[in-house]
Amino acid sequence: MTKITENVIETFCIELLEKQGYEYIYAPDIAPDSDNPQRSSFEDILLSSRLTDAVARINPTIPHDAQQEAIKEVSRIHSPELLTNNESFHRMLT
Structure with missing residues (x-):
């Protein structure tokens, strides 16, 4: 029996939303200290x-x-x- 983990559920949800036209962006890629920050701090x-x-x-x-x-x-x-x-x-x- 396959163990259901948080990662399995997260991956399933991301794929489901992408099929509906949503764009998934990996959070560290848009973090405040990244090359493409989309918020000034994680409090935003x-x-x-x-x-x-x-x-x-x-x-x-x-x-x-x-x-x-x-x-x-x-x-x-x-x-x-x-x-x-x-x-x-x-x-x-x-």
């Missing part, structure tokens, strides 16, 4: 430039100010509770 949860590009690409007809307001809202932490924040974020997406 969101990859701001990627989020801004995605919002503009997905919503080209929405005014720039509205796009910036949406980014600000997504970036805001409303509660110290992780579950509450996840639920709030999910509501914004749906």
Whole structure:
């Protein structure tokens, strides 16, 4: 019987998301100390430039100010509770 490890699950999930059109980037390749940093520190949860590009690409007809307001809202932490924040974020997406 094959042992299911975290690596097996992670690889499966990455492959599944890639099949759906998502781009996988190995985290150390975009780390703050890498040749292509996409955040100033590991404390930065969101990859701001990627989020801004995605919002503009997905919503080209929405005014720039509205796009910036949406980014600000997504970036805001409303509660110290992780579950509450996840639920709030999910509501914004749906």
